[in-house]
Amino acid sequence: MKPGFVNTIRNLNRSPCNGRKKEKGRRRNSRHESSRTEATWEVIARSAVLQDNASVHTARVSRQALKNTGFSEIDHPPYSPDLAPSDYFFFSDLKKELRGRRFVDDNQMKMAVESHFEGIFFGRFEGVIRQM
Numbered sequence: 001m002k003p004g005f006v007n008t009i010r011n012l013n014r015s016p017c018n019g020r021k022k023e024k025g026r027r028r029n030s031r032h033e034s035s036r037t038e039a040t041w042e043v044i045a046r047s048a049v050l051q052d053n054a055s056v057h058t059a060r061v062s063r064q065a066l067k068n069t070g071f072s073e074i075d076h077p078p079y080s081p082d083l084a085p086s087d088y089f090f091f092s093d094l095k096k097e098l099r100g101r102r103f104v105d106d107n108q109m110k111m112a113v114e115s116h117f118e119g120i121f122f123g124r125f126e127g128v129i130r131q132m
Contacts, residue, residue: 050074090117 049071051057066073097116103109 048072048074050076052076053078 049066051073053076056062063073094113094116098109098112101112103112
C-alpha cells in the first residue's frame with residue numbers, strides 16, 4: 001500500500017461536526033469508531049474503480065488523483081449496452097414518444113413520462129434483460 005493512502009481516504013471520509021460534541025466511543029456521524037478498521041482500509045487499498053467515460057472521469061486531474069491514492073482503474077468500454085441498458089432502451093423510446101409534444105406545465109410532462117415507463121417496464125425491459 002502506498003504511504004499516506006489510509007490517511008487520504010480517512011480525510012475524504014470525514015464529515016463536518018456542525019458543533020456537536022463527540023460521544024465517547026462514537027464518531028460524530030453516529031457510527032462506532034471501530035466501524036472502519038485497518039482491515040477495511042486494506043480492502044479499500046486493493047479495490048479497483050470502474051467509471052464511465054464522462055469527461056470528469058477521464059480528466060487528467062481525476063486519473064492522477066486515483067493513481068495517487070493507489071486505486072487501480074478498469075477501462076470502461078465506450079459503447080456497452082449490457083452495462084447500462086437503460087441508456088439504450090428506456091430513453092431512446094421515451095424520446096421518440098415525447099418528440100413534438102408540448103406540455104402546459106411540469107406535472108403534465110411528468111405524467112407523460114410516468115405513463116410511458118409504466119407501460120414498458122415489465123414488458124420491454126424484461127425482454128432486454130433476458131436477451132443479455
